[in-house]
Amino acid sequence: MAPKHLKFAEVAAPRLKNDPEFRRAYEQRRFIQETAVAVRQLREQAGLTQAELAKRVGVSQPVIARLEKGQDDRAPRFETLRRIGEVFGRQVEVVFSGKKSKAPMVSVE
Secondary structure, three states, rough: OOOOOOOOOHHHHHHHHHHHHHHHHHHHHHHHHHHHHHHHHHHHHOOOOOHHHHHHOOOHHHHHHHHHHHHOOOOHHHHHHHHHHHHHHOOOOOOOOOOOOOOOOOOOO
């Protein structure tokens, strides 16, 4: 008999609801991953390399690479995100939404 594969929601939902530390860590990881996808999407749509974006933002290429891979345990600095947005003619917005919101934490308009 094949092992049952659990869905993330089945395992995480009770912990997200009942464990504040788990929820904080999950939300931070989710923000980091969604930011990574958004930055890479913007960069690729603009036809820039990581090195070109890094130069325009004023950081090193490895900073952009780590950000795009979502490998850093820390959330990207607001100032870095602001400068990335500036390169693409975008503005960073912070929105406080309801706790049960299923909307993405990071989006590109």
